[in-house]
Each structure stands twice: as structure tokens, then as C-alpha cells.
Amino acid sequence: MVSSRTELAYNSKIEGEVVVSRMDAVINWVRTNSMWPMPMGLACCAIELMGSAASRFDIARFGAEVMRFSPRQSDCMIVAGTVTYKMAPVVRRIYDQMAEPKWVIAMGACASSGGMYRSYATLQGVDRIVPVDVYISGCPPRPEALLDALMKLQAKVRREPAARNLHRV
Amino acid sequence: MPATADVTTALREKFPHATPRPSLDHPAVNLPAAEVLAALQYLRDEGGFDMLADLTAIDWAAGVSPRFTVVYHLLSTTRHDYIRVATDCPDDAAPAVPSATGLWPGANWHERETYDMFGITFTGHPDLRRILMWDGYPHFPLRKEFPLAGIDTPLPDAEIMAETGARVIPAPMAGGPFVAAPGEINLTEAEPRAKDESWNERREKPDA
Numbered sequence: 001m002v003s004s005r006t007e008l009a010y011n012s013k014i015e016g017e018v019v020v021s022r023m024d025a026v027i028n029w030v031r032t033n034s035m036w037p038m039p040m041g042l043a044c045c046a047i048e049l050m051g052s053a054a055s056r057f058d059i060a061r062f063g064a065e066v067m068r069f070s071p072r073q074s075d076c077m078i079v080a081g082t083v084t085y086k087m088a089p090v091v092r093r094i095y096d097q098m099a100e101p102k103w104v105i106a107m108g109a110c111a112s113s114g115g116m117y118r119s120y121a122t123l124q125g126v127d128r129i130v131p132v133d134v135y136i137s138g139c140p141p142r143p144e145a146l147l148d149a150l151m152k153l154q155a156k157v158r159r160e161p162a163a164r165n166l167h168r169v
Numbered sequence: 170m171p172a173t174a175d176v177t178t179a180l181r182e183k184f185p186h187a188t189p190r191p192s193l194d195h196p197a198v199n200l201p202a203a204e205v206l207a208a209l210q211y212l213r214d215e216g217g218f219d220m221l222a223d224l225t226a227i228d229w230a231a232g233v234s235p236r237f238t239v240v241y242h243l244l245s246t247t248r249h250d251y252i253r254v255a256t257d258c259p260d261d262a263a264p265a266v267p268s269a270t271g272l273w274p275g276a277n278w279h280e281r282e283t284y285d286m287f288g289i290t291f292t293g294h295p296d297l298r299r300i301l302m303w304d305g306y307p308h309f310p311l312r313k314e315f316p317l318a319g320i321d322t323p324l325p326d327a328e329i330m331a332e333t334g335a336r337v338i339p340a341p342m343a344g345g346p347f348v349a350a351p352g353e354i355n356l357t358e359a360e361p362r363a364k365d366e367s368w369n370e371r372r373e374k375p376d377a
Contacts, residue, residue: 085337086303089326092333116347116361118340120310120319121302128335 027162031075031101032154033063038074038098040091043081045108045140052143062150071097076153077130078146082110083123092129103157105149106132109139173250176216184208190255195242197253202239202266205256209241209272218243218252221269224279226287230313236261237289241269258289268294286311318342343368 037059039049052059059065068074071094083091095104106126109115112135114124126132133156134149141149171179177196181187184204190197200208212218223242230236235257243252258264268291269276280291281300288309291297298304303325308315322337324330343363353359368374 086301086325088335089324089329092329093326114340118318118342118347120308120315120317120337120340122340123335124338124340129329129333 024160024162028158028160031162032157034066035062035064035076035103035150035154035157036066036068036074037064038071038077038094039067039069040077040079040094041081042079042083042087043110045080045111048140048143049078049080049107049146052146057143057147059147059150062147062154064150071095072099074098075101076103076105076150078105078107079111079126079130079132080107080140082115082117083126083129084121085123086121088123088126088129091126095130103133103153104130105146105153106135107146107149108136108141112137115139171216173216173245173248173252176212176218177252180208180211180216183211190253192253195251195253197255200254200256202256202259205239205241205254206267206269206272209243209254209269212243212252212254213272216252217245217247220244220246221273221276221279222251224269224276224283226283226289226311228287228311228313234261235259237264237287239266239283239289263290264288265290265292267292268297270294285309288312317346 039046041049051057053065053067064076071077075098077095077098079091095102104126106112110117110122111126112132114122116139118124123129134153136145136149138145173196177198180198181189184200184207186201186204187208188199190199198208220243221241222244223240225240227238227240228236229238237258239256239258241254241256243254244250245252256266258266264287266289268280270280270291271293277294277296278300280294281296281298283289284291284294284297285299285301286309299306302310305325307322308320310319316339318339318341319337321339324333324335324337330336347361347363349361350359
């Protein structure tokens with residue numbers, strides 16, 4: 001049914017059919033508020049990641065609730081857990097498959113530094129293979145910490161010149 | 170259903186090469202590698218030990234002969250009793266024992282893990298590949314001469330290694346390995362920590 005009350009929708013008369021802003025601000029506003037995560041859940045941190053997405057903590061409040069299991073559709077890889085050397089090339093390949101612009105959150109002690117796994121089998125920090133934007137401490141971090149990291153990442157993205165990311169390696 | 174003590178006695182009568190093995194918990198026997206499969210089958214079919222609970226190995230260190238011992242833990246699911254069977258690998262340089270996959274299909278991954286960690290070949294195994302480390306990893310990490318921190322090795326993927334410049338590096342140990350203090354009431358004191366805290370990544374280890 002089509003309503004005749006058109007004023008409920010956007011009224012272009014109010015702003016004279018023109019909105020003035022900076023390109024960077026518009027692009028970054030779009031990027032920060034729908035940052036779709038690539039859930040790289042490798043260990044117990046992934047359970048906290050799931051907790052962050054559930055109703056109590058609700059990562060949807062920050063526009064990051066759409067966990068994409070395809071790297072082609074995601075913006076932000078959340079490395080949640082222990083990265084073994086066997087898994088490291090896979091993590092890097094998935095990162096390579098993500099479309100620009102893309103960001104990485106290293107969630108928890110293991111992803112940040114290898115954590116307690118000072119071992120022949122564990123990559124000593126995922127920043128050895130992918131560029132990390134935000135590190136989260138904790139073993140595992142609380143969901144609040146992940147949300148805080150997401151807000152910090154959003155603040156970082158807002159400061160970025162949007163065009164620069166077109167050339168980011 | 171015979172009692173476990175009777176089974177071990179009968180086993181030693183049937184396999185004269187079996188010798189008792191020192192054990193603090195369950196009955197245990199040593200067997201030569203050539204007879205171990207027949208003995209395991211006897212324990213499974215006649216002794217009621219229907220489940221292979223564990224299969225692992227011991228490295229007694231380089232220079233010791235026999236160097237490698239393969240250990241089987243069998244469980245009777247009706248008597249709720251265990252027996253331990255051990256066999257020394259005849260060859261120290263290229264250790265090999267017959268595969269138990271024909272008796273218990275569940276031995277498959279246990280033997281792959283034992284091969285992965287100790288380099289013991291299980292002859293007759295249907296698919297003896299590494300299971301934890303990647304194919305092509307050049308070392309056997311649970312052998313005594315392998316350092317806990319690991320050995321510098323290329324990454325499993327040459328393309329990714331060229332792209333990132335990352336390698337498998339010896340992990341920084343910082344006075345480790347980290348050990349817990351058992352029996353400590355104060356849980357902060359009981360936390361795992363390095364025994365020697367006089368050095369770490371930033372401070373060189375003092376000469377002994």
C-alpha cells in the first residue's frame with residue numbers, strides 16, 4: 001500500500017536538495033559504521049568473539065555484526081586465537097583475498113605475541129605475516145575489550161584520509 | 170570374563186619372550202616388536218581388552234639403545250581395567266614397528282601422531298602422513314635432541330614466505346621453560362614462570 005504521507009521520508013526541501021560535506025568524512029562514515037568482520041577464529045578467543053556478537057554485548061551496536069565467512073565480503077579480520085605455523089600461510093592467504101580497504105585486529109595474547117605458546121609450532125605474533133591495526137590484551141579478552149578495540153579501530157579509520165587506502169599495500 | 174591378573178599370566182605363558190615391565194599403576198609387559206601385534210590381538214580377542222586407549226612412544230635419548238619404545242594402553246570396557254604393552258624399536262636410526270590399525274582402526278591417528286612427533290615408522294599403516302606438523306617439516310619435535318624453542322625452518326608455503334619474509338623461528342624462551350610451583354598455597358606464586366629470571370629477550374643470558 002502506498003501512503004500519501006510523503007513527509008515521513010527524507011524531505012529534500014529542508015536542506016535545499018544539497019548536502020555539503022568532505023569526501024573523506026562521507027567515505028569514512030560509511031566505512032566505520034558497517035565494518036564487516038572476517039572471524040578468523042582459531043582458538044578459545046573465538047568463543048569470546050561469539051559472545052561479543054550475541055545479545056548481551058551485541059556488536060551490532062557498532063555496525064560490525066555481519067560476520068562474513070568469505071574474505072571477499074569483509075573489511076576487518078579479527079584474528080581470534082593461536083596462529084600455528086601450519087595455519088599462518090592460510091591466514092595470510094585469506095588476508096590477501098580480502099578487498100581493500102582492510103584492517104586487522106589481533107585479539108588476545110596468542111594472536112598478538114604467541115602468548116604462552118613459546119613453542120616450535122606457534123607463530124610468535126600474527127603481525128609477522130599481516131599488518132595489525134589494533135592489539136587486544138587478555139587471555140582471552142572480555143567482549144568489552146573487543147568492542148573497545150573495534151571503537152579504537154573506528155576512531156583510527158575516521159582519522160585516515162580515505163583516498164590513501166586505495167593505494168594501501 | 171577372566172580377571173586381568175589371569176590374562177597377564179596367560180599372556181606370558183603364550184608369549185615366552187614377554188617380560189614384566191615396572192609399573193606403578195596397571196599391569197605392564199614388554200614384548201619384542203615382532204610379537205607385539207600377535208600379543209595385542211590375543212589381549213583383544215581372549216583377554217577382553219577391546220579398546221586401544223592410547224598409543225605413544227618414548228625417546229630414551231640419542232646414544233641409548235634401544236632408543237625408542239612404543240607404548241600401547243589397552244582398556245577393557247567391561248572390567249574397566251587397563252594393561253600397558255611396550256615394545257622396543259629394533260633399529261635406533263630408522264625405528265619401525267608393525268601398525269596396529271588392522272586390530273583397532275582408531276590406532277590410525279595415534280600412529281600418525283607418533284610418527285609425526287618421534288619419526289617412528291608403522292609398517293602396514295594405510296596413510297602414514299604427519300598429522301600435526303605440516304608435510305615436509307624436516308624435524309621430529311618430541312625427540313630428545315629437538316630444542317623446546319624449535320629450529321629455524323622455512324614456512325610451509327614458499328610463496329607466503331617470500332611475500333612476508335616470515336620464517337619458523339626458535340621461540341624466545343626468556344629463562345623458560347615456564348614451570349608451575351606445585352603445592353603452593355599462594356596462587357600468584359604458583360603461576361607458571363621461568364626458573365631463571367635473570368635474563369629475557371632484552372637482557373642477554375649471563376655466562377655461566
